[in-house]
Amino acid sequence: MGDKKLPAGLYIVATPIGTADDITLRALHILAQADVLAAEDTRNLRRLMDIHGIALQGRRIVPYHDHNGDAQRPKLLAALEQGKTVAYASDAGTPLIADPGFGLALGAREAGYKIQAAPGASAVLTALCMAGQPTDRFFFGGFLPNKTGHRKAMLEKIAPLDSTLVYYESPKRVRACLSDMITVFGAERSVSLCRELTKKFEEVIRGSLVEVEEIVAGRESIKGEVVLVLGPPLEKVVKEEDIHEFLIELLQTSRVKDAAAAASTHFNIPRKQAYEIALLIKDQK
16 A cells, blocks of 8 residues: 555545445555544444554544534544545445535535545445346435335425436335335335345345335344335336326316326327327317
């Protein structure tokens, strides 16, 4: 790794999500050379450094997490003001991804300090590699709300998106989350439940939402960090009689043009097709 001095600034250091070997040489160099070390979980970072033989050399690891960020941030920014190098590591994976380090990075950027990222492990990308779902277009939603009503409302907002969806979830809430997804997305939408990624008991459960929910329900418990990866929405088979019924109802109170526009949006069909059907219905009256 060498002993080259790091330029002053904030270093965002990705750490393994499981297997300790999943760390880059650059990240190890930064951890060895930084003037100040900050971590979401100081014990995890200390353990990782011990595994790789990186001595603290009189440094202490500053705790920085959701509950103390406002109090600790000025101290870390003061270290940057003094021209020191500050390295921040999240509990696991890439910092700032559903992580309290965002506030620190934002504060450093607004103050004009240099920020560098040492990329590495990420649960989002690892899950996408393992899930077997399309990866050409995906949406990462972080953690969903804990309460069912709020969770369903959030899922309904994203339901029309033609994309693979990725969410983090607690093993204690994963069954309730899958149940809400069935309600919003339908039972047959494809999903991969990825847990304990890169660890000894790594597992990926694939199937429809209802199939995976049944597997989870049949187990005494689900352990480990969970990432849910949902495939894109299933293509809907539009029946012409459904379009007719929809337009017949609308044409009782709407103009042909307006009814056709509504049908086009509702069934995701060309407006011209909807307009021709609406005209036919109107002429038959």
